[in-house]
Amino acid sequence: xxxxxxxxxxxxxxxxxxxxxxxxxxxxxxxxxxxxxxxxxxxxxxxxxxxxxxxxxxxxxxxxxxxxxxxxxxxxxxxxxxxxxxxxxxxxxxxxxxxxxxxxxxxxxxxxxxxxxxxxxxxxxxxxxx
Numbered sequence: 001x002x003x004x005x006x007x008x009x010x011x012x013x014x015x016x017x018x019x020x021x022x023x024x025x026x027x028x029x030x031x032x033x034x035x036x037x038x039x040x041x042x043x044x045x046x047x048x049x050x051x052x053x054x055x056x057x058x059x060x061x062x063x064x065x066x067x068x069x070x071x072x073x074x075x076x077x078x079x080x081x082x083x084x085x086x087x088x089x090x091x092x093x094x095x096x097x098x099x100x101x102x103x104x105x106x107x108x109x110x111x112x113x114x115x116x117x118x119x120x121x122x123x124x125x126x127x128x129x130x
Contacts, residue, residue: 002127005034005091006063007101010123011043015056025100026062028128033063036090040065066094078115081106091118100126 004025014022025033040060047053069089074080080088084106091099092115099120101107110120123129 001030001032002097003032003034003095004098004100004126005036005066005087005094005096005118006039007087007099007103007107008039008042009102010100011035011040011056011059012046013102014059015043015047015052018051018055022123023059024129025123025126026059030128034066034091034094034096035060035063036066036068036086036094038068038086038090064094066090066096069093074115078110088115088118088120092116098126 006025010022010025014020014025025031044053044056047056067090069086069092071089074085074088084103087101088099096118099107099118100123101120102122104122107120111122111125113120
């Protein structure tokens, strides 16, 4: 069983459109979806319509929340903006096997790499999703 931590941009994109392709993540049988309050709040505050907010609420009911983790040690050579550190730290703290993010600017250099046991991928690269 994989435990997949979803970054805010994945949550946002899944709720944005009624038939978003990312919704397939919620149908994967061998995957537990995780996120943090930090990530979910970032996604929620960027949604615009009542329909999007309702979809978001429905999706969040089917995700396990892990504790937010603003402080913690990451490998010394790893450089992430302050706003992205809590995402990776929560994935690590939640014992995620994967972190899915579309944030190419900040996580792009980490795609395909495992950081403290968490493999960072774009959603399209997650096994069983493509």
